[in-house]
Amino acid sequence: MTSNRRDWLKQTTFAALGLGVSLRSLANEEGLPRQFGSELGIINLGSNENPYGISPNAKKAITDLLGEANRYQYNIAGLKSFKKEVAAYYKLAPEQVLITPGSGEGLNLAARYYTGGNIVVGDPTFMILPRTAKAIGTKVIEVPLTADKVHDLNAMLNAMDDNTKLVYICNPANPTTTIVKTDALKSFCEEASKKAVVLLDEAYMDYADPTETQTMLPLIEKNPNIIIMRTFSKIHAMAGLRMGFIAAHPTTIEKLGADLFSNTQFCTSSIAQIAALASIKDEAHRNESRIKNAAARKYTIDELKKMNYNVANSHTNFLFFQLKNFKGDFAKEMLDKHNILLRSYERADGNYCRVSLGTIDEMKQFMKVFKEKNA
Numbered sequence: 001m002t003s004n005r006r007d008w009l010k011q012t013t014f015a016a017l018g019l020g021v022s023l024r025s026l027a028n029e030e031g032l033p034r035q036f037g038s039e040l041g042i043i044n045l046g047s048n049e050n051p052y053g054i055s056p057n058a059k060k061a062i063t064d065l066l067g068e069a070n071r072y073q074y075n076i077a078g079l080k081s082f083k084k085e086v087a088a089y090y091k092l093a094p095e096q097v098l099i100t101p102g103s104g105e106g107l108n109l110a111a112r113y114y115t116g117g118n119i120v121v122g123d124p125t126f127m128i129l130p131r132t133a134k135a136i137g138t139k140v141i142e143v144p145l146t147a148d149k150v151h152d153l154n155a156m157l158n159a160m161d162d163n164t165k166l167v168y169i170c171n172p173a174n175p176t177t178t179i180v181k182t183d184a185l186k187s188f189c190e191e192a193s194k195k196a197v198v199l200l201d202e203a204y205m206d207y208a209d210p211t212e213t214q215t216m217l218p219l220i221e222k223n224p225n226i227i228i229m230r231t232f233s234k235i236h237a238m239a240g241l242r243m244g245f246i247a248a249h250p251t252t253i254e255k256l257g258a259d260l261f262s263n264t265q266f267c268t269s270s271i272a273q274i275a276a277l278a279s280i281k282d283e284a285h286r287n288e289s290r291i292k293n294a295a296a297r298k299y300t301i302d303e304l305k306k307m308n309y310n311v312a313n314s315h316t317n318f319l320f321f322q323l324k325n326f327k328g329d330f331a332k333e334m335l336d337k338h339n340i341l342l343r344s345y346e347r348a349d350g351n352y353c354r355v356s357l358g359t360i361d362e363m364k365q366f367m368k369v370f371k372e373k374n375a
């Protein structure tokens, strides 16, 4: 594609989307939708999506259901027990589940619900919850991660006070890729939940090694102060379909649900629902994604380590590391000059890069550019 055509496409694409923002700000804030990324010749390593696509079974289920897209979900026989089936897969009861269009909506919902005090989060962490909380006037107490970029559980416990409504742990963590070990996290949940709600964001749990960290889903059975968020946007590769859920004790689900819809399944499409049902049954698709992700991860970490970058041992489908030499906005430069979309963070102790793990070919292209820059 010629650069003129590329520039024209960039402009018209964003004009058509009605987005009065520069490419740079779009990349920083929201990531760039993949289809536009490929269309523009951009390698999209910015939003931690699954680059290998949805399960073939989900694709077929979507195609088969299209003829019924004129019907509401509750009029489609195969979707009547949607929530029950999703719950059953995760060994939950339907009353313990609130369906949400992606977990981002769940995080916003939690921010809207737990107001009138403060919330405690790691720093850095995934920003939807703290950003929404701040926007509506909730005090956000940010607790620095440890030197190894892991949630500092003791410090977070100490930061909680009588006004703390909620503490947020992203495990595995975004943007830092680290985990908190199962036992330590369990003890933390038990302790912290005596004082406030503990919200565990498990968006990347399917990528984690279960010998290192595990879901806290079993804790919700007896403890109304534990909330878990899950999404189909990551290993299920359904980011554009918008599907996720909140898991919690039925009393908590009832309270949160009142803020959303009487029947939360209404807020997700029949297409997303049928795809989710097919996807949870396709263990082979998840395994294949995990294997390919591990290979891309190993390749990229090995290459970065050869260049003496200190890369955290990622438990996710992205990497996080400190840049050595780069001053300024690294993400902007990578996008503007090299057509590679990623995230960078200018923090007090230096510049950091967060790069999603694309296909091995995409990572080779990323490394080729990165070696030349030696950023």
Ligand SMILES: Cc1ncc(COP(=O)(O)O)c(C=O)c1O
Pocket: 047, 048, 101, 102, 103, 104, 105, 126, 170, 173, 174, 201, 203, 204, 230, 231, 232, 233, 239, 243, 244
């Ligand atoms: C930690 C974490 N939680 C939640 C989300 C929200 O994802 P979605 O709204 O697509 O489920 C993301 C997306 O990147 C994430 O990284």
